[in-house]
Amino acid sequence: MNIVVQKYGGSSVSDAERMKNVAKKIQSKVLKGFKVLAVVSAMGDTTNRLIKLANEIVQRPEPRELDMLLTTGEQISASLLAMVLNEMGINARSVNAFQLKIITTSDFTEAQIKNVNREYIYQSLEKYDVLVVTGFQGITEEGDLTTLGRGGSDTSAVALAAYLKAPCEIYSNFPGIYTVDPKLYPQAKKLKYVTHDEMLEMAALGAKVLHPRSVEIAKKYNVTIYCASSFSDEEGSYVVSAYENYLEEPTVTGLSADDNQIQVTILNLPTDFLLVNKVFEVAAENNLNIDMISMINDHDKVNVSFSIVESGLENVDKVFNGFLKNVDGTKINYKNGLVKISIVGVGMRKARGVASRFFKAMENIPITLVTTSEIKISCLVPTEYKNRAVNILAKEFNL
Amino acid sequence: MNIVVQKYGGSSVSDAERMKNVAKKIQSKVLKGFKVLAVVSAMGDTTNRLIKLANEIVQRPEPRELDMLLTTGEQISASLLAMVLNEMGINARSVNAFQLKIITTSDFTEAQIKNVNREYIYQSLEKYDVLVVTGFQGITEEGDLTTLGRGGSDTSAVALAAYLKAPCEIYSNFPGIYTVDPKLYPQAKKLKYVTHDEMLEMAALGAKVLHPRSVEIAKKYNVTIYCASSFSDEEGSYVVSAYENYLEEPTVTGLSADDNQIQVTILNLPTDFLLVNKVFEVAAENNLNIDMISMINDHDKVNVSFSIVESGLENVDKVFNGFLKNVDGTKINYKNGLVKISIVGVGMRKARGVASRFFKAMENIPITLVTTSEIKISCLVPTEYKNRAVNILAKEFNL
Structure with missing residues (x-):
């Protein structure tokens, strides 16, 4: 049958x-x-x-x-x-x-x-x-x-x-x-x-x-x-x-652009992973949808930056300010009006130099956050650069 | 429970x-x-x-x-x-x-x-x-x-x-x-x-x-x-x-009046029950909804009269005329604008004189067809007599 x-x-x-x-x-x-x-x-x-x-x-x-x-x-x-x-x-x-x-x-x-x-x-x-x-x-x-x-x-x-x-x-x-x-x-x-x-x-x-x-x-x-x-x-x-x-795999298969991203950057957190973890716990409890996460541990201070989607800036501010106000020396910044641009391709696992091509192509566009996986590179850029970034990357990777 | x-x-x-x-x-x-x-x-x-x-x-x-x-x-x-x-x-x-x-x-x-x-x-x-x-x-x-x-x-x-x-x-x-x-x-x-x-x-x-x-x-x-x-x-x-x-049963429990009745009367059918039966078969085949039926067999001729609901006169005419045109001496009449008035009561099984009270009350109203069951008397009257008949019968039987 x-x-x-x-x-x-x-x-x-x-x-x-x-x-x-x-x-x-x-x-x-x-x-x-x-x-x-x-x-x-x-x-x-x-x-x-x-x-x-x-x-x-x-x-x-x-x-x-x-x-x-x-x-x-x-x-x-x-x-x-x-x-x-x-x-x-x-x-x-x-x-x-x-x-x-x-x-x-x-x-x-x-x-x-x-x-x-x-x-x-x-x-x-x-x-x-x-x-x-x-x-x-x-x-x-x-x-x-x-x-x-x-x-x-x-x-x-x-x-x-x-x-x-x-x-x-x-x-x-x-x-x-x-x-x-x-x-x-x-x-x-x-x-x-x-x-x-x-x-x-x-x-x-x-x-x-x-x-x-x-x-x-x-x-x-x-x-x-x-x-x-x-x-x-x-x-x-x-x-x-x-x-x-099927056929030879392409290096980069697709590009996507997601609007309405908010970037939250928390600077000078003490190196206390319970505290870092708490940041994400608080976000989850408040139904904030966290997407990209970048964390850099510099000596005894941790800087964390992440993107949040489908939430108002005011709401985000309320959640984190309340929680961080008792942590000495910690600074929190927000940026909204960002778009997430990603390129994806399983071929990236084998191909070299994809990241370098990516950054070279984007050199005149201000990138505020980057995360990568084995088969994906994502970055946040201000929304006014969206069309330019899409065109540059689509041409670079022949999409 | x-x-x-x-x-x-x-x-x-x-x-x-x-x-x-x-x-x-x-x-x-x-x-x-x-x-x-x-x-x-x-x-x-x-x-x-x-x-x-x-x-x-x-x-x-x-x-x-x-x-x-x-x-x-x-x-x-x-x-x-x-x-x-x-x-x-x-x-x-x-x-x-x-x-x-x-x-x-x-x-x-x-x-x-x-x-x-x-x-x-x-x-x-x-x-x-x-x-x-x-x-x-x-x-x-x-x-x-x-x-x-x-x-x-x-x-x-x-x-x-x-x-x-x-x-x-x-x-x-x-x-x-x-x-x-x-x-x-x-x-x-x-x-x-x-x-x-x-x-x-x-x-x-x-x-x-x-x-x-x-x-x-x-x-x-x-x-x-x-x-x-x-x-x-x-x-x-x-x-x-x-x-x-529960209690003493009333003789007549209720009265109902059904509008839009057509009466079909077929006179002088030969006494041939296959033919009489055919009348009802033809009706069923044409989805005519026959309600009251009265049949009187007088010597070698049968007169049949019945009521039809929810059908146009023209449609009814077409059904029966086609079928009866080959039966010699048979005459068919239609009446529309009739209403069926019924009184119902299980007490009628025992009580005597209900029919006589019914007909006496209705004496000034032209009745064109009557049928009865053990617990019901129904008659057809012209629609213009409907309210009068309802009032007379409701009063007579204390409804």
Whole structure:
């Protein structure tokens, strides 16, 4: 049995016309002899509307009941898509988390998939060419409905592909994965191949196309994901475990730019790692999302600098000033209006001189923080230099 | 364990305010020491909106998929009501057809309940004071979702009450069951008791408050149903199996008036019952809803007269003229603009002279058709006599 798992996002099934378009894509796979598991999200902004409905009715919706509510969104889109397929003469049926027995942990609103009833799928695919699967949801061992959190339908699709050892195709309104966001750099190239590791590092590029969590599962179970547009037949991008099976690996695969960064620099902290640790504990307790961290230990003083995203400067100031005011000689600085520019590529592991090329290219741009990993270099620059930095780096690394 | 089954219709849970009101009703039962199974319908006109959505997307929605779609409506209202109850500090949870294992036949869109997992209910009620149950739905033995057809939530509630041998309370926007529709006869009295048989005969009175199908189940399993308003604490009406446990039975319990009746009279049919039968077969094939039937066999000719509801005169004419044009000497007449007036009462079985009182009261009103059952007398009269007939009969039988 030749099985393929496909996933269609909310915008791909947001109305009758788009649903028919999706049905045609599924049909073309069926005509090629495939059995299709079509995982769908809720139509358009249904999930947000349901959350709003709950918040209008109660102050703090109970998570178990919220999941009971939210899972209806995918059941609606799945049943409608099955109707469309049936009308086209395709032998299809919709199935929900109960029917597939997608067993998850009981962490309501962010459950993790533990198992899937493969036998049910194989038996159903004997009778039907297409199973339209409700994405984003599962059930606990006790039979309570759960949801998988943001990007949950991607996770459903990749998990099903992993269990069935089937290829996974994820369709959205993005025609693939680009070296740079085309809105930022219109000459950006579409990548034919990109690795799981690169996708995980390129959160900003990837998150729109693929939720990082689904990429983690894909990496763990070695699932190749094909990402393409639901609205055209344009060739998309493959997310693979390694380039070796495909072609010479490029040194730098992609570039991303993340706005709205705040840089916090704490100077002259005593060399007391409990105290340094406390900085990050305080941040976590206050739900500050810390990203880049750089720490330099100079003699008996530690200087720490880190970036924070999605938080107001005022809030950040309140958190750290309160905590540091009793530490003698310590100085704290904030900068906002920064953008994080990163280049990513698994080829950087082997290639030499990437960092030097990076800094040479950026020589006229004021960089306020740098961090690196094996396959990534990131820096913070003032937002007014964003476009210049993107263009310089995209040209330097031929993106 | 003191269990009560309550049912709240779509208009009772149509918005946040009404849902909170329902929650208070449930709370007052819990405070009295009851465990409550609260069966809910979909909010407001959700079911109709979902049907419309399906019809916009496909010409003829596949019934199995339509049920998959429609069952989401009750899951939404059940989860929201459970949230409201939880916020009020009541230990409640929503449960759907999968969780309760409400097993039905696989007649999609009009399935019949076959079984319910009582053990699950008892176990859940050990932990929770309230189970908010999705009405109108079940699952097949194979795990496909089904719906129970019109009035399905009433059916769910009565069936659960029957399985649990618990009392059943049905709340709607009607404060109870009246001798006559108060819109027609404002002096109408609210009945404290009415029997299942009377409810079944008084379709027009009862259907708004209780779906006939649920009354059939209640009659079969001897379930007493309490019908009252979800919006007030006004005492409602009890639907019981017989009056003997309660009080002296009234002769006539209620009066109903059904508009839009067409009377078809076929004269001089040959005495050939295959031919007479054919009349009704043809009607059924053309989806004509035949109600009253009167047939008089005079020598070698049969005269048949019957009423048809919810159909245009033109359509009726087309059906019968086509079929009768080859039967010599047969004459067909139509009358429209008629109303069916009925009086109902199980006491009529014993009481004498009810028919005579009926006809005497109606002596100045032109009656065009009469049929009777053991507990009912119905007649057709021109619509312009409707109010007069209602008033005369209501006074005559003290309704």
